[in-house]
Amino acid sequence: MKSRFIYVITLLVFLAALSGISTSKEKKVINPKSYFPIDNGRTLVFESSFGESTTKYLRDGEFTICLSEANKFKYKQTLIIKEDGAYVTELYQYFKIFLFIKKESTLTFENPLLRFPLPLVPGKEWKWEGEQYSDGDTSRVKVTGKVICQEFVMTKAGRIEAIKLESLVEDSDNVKNRVTEWYAEGIGLIKAKIVIEGGGVMGFLRDLLGYGTIEFELKEIRS
Numbered sequence: 562m563k564s565r566f567i568y569v570i571t572l573l574v575f576l577a578a579l580s581g582i583s584t585s586k587e588k589k590v591i592n593p594k595s596y597f598p599i600d601n602g603r604t605l606v607f608e609s610s611f612g613e614s615t616t617k618y619l620r621d622g623e624f625t626i627c628l629s630e631a632n633k634f635k636y637k638q639t640l641i642i643k644e645d646g647a648y649v650t651e652l653y654q655y656f657k658i659f660l661f662i663k664k665e666s667t668l669t670f671e672n673p674l675l676r677f678p679l680p681l682v683p684g685k686e687w688k689w690e691g692e693q694y695s696d697g698d699t700s701r702v703k704v705t706g707k708v709i710c711q712e713f714v715m716t717k718a719g720r721i722e723a724i725k726l727e728s729l730v731e732d733s734d735n736v737k738n739r740v741t742e743w744y745a746e747g748i749g750l751i752k753a754k755i756v757i758e759g760g761g762v763m764g765f766l767r768d769l770l771g772y773g774t775i776e777f778e779l780k781e782i783r784s
């Protein structure tokens with residue numbers, strides 16, 4: 562009888578522990594800024610369609626800067642990270658095609674563009690629509706996206722757990738890009754694939770260089 566009593570107590574303690582673990586997971590709060598870890602001294606090194614490129618996350622007052630660079634391109638996102646999402650206020654992109662051919666543009670928005678909602682939960686969908694301004698021109702932009710799943714991704718930097726996102730970016734100038742991305746907490750973007758189906762700067766690259774698909778894959782993290 563005594564041994565049965567001890568067994569019951571042990572079982573109850575074990576179940577209580579399981580319950581505590583489950584509750585802990587349910588209540589886990591993800592820092593919304595962990596997908597853009599600023600000022601940590603890290604540089605992400607990617608193997609990309611443009612050769613080796615680097616990405617850094619920096620602070621500029623209330624803004625988070627995502628700066629990606631390679632020998633032939635520079636891409637800068639100015640973001641505001643809020644509890645409910647990551648918003649883009651400005652995009653700068655520069656491409657050097659050949660020795661004397663360069664393409665450069667700065668995009669701003671009527672209202673900050675919703676890059677993706679937070680927290681990132683599989684199954685969550687989002688939409689954003691608004692005006693985009695570039696070099697005195699205005700176009701209408703529509704973004705639709707979905708959080709696909711949490712999964713382990715093989716990269717040249719190793720096997721990393723990340724959240725997978727898919728989005729479609731369209732505008733009234735016949736620009737259409739299909740974007741698949743993987744973000745890891747505490748690291749940021751680790752992998753991306755962009756399929757170009759329209760005009761604009763990316764369409765120019767596709768037509769001139771045959772870049773129908775642009776890819777980035779993390780290969781190293783430098784401190």
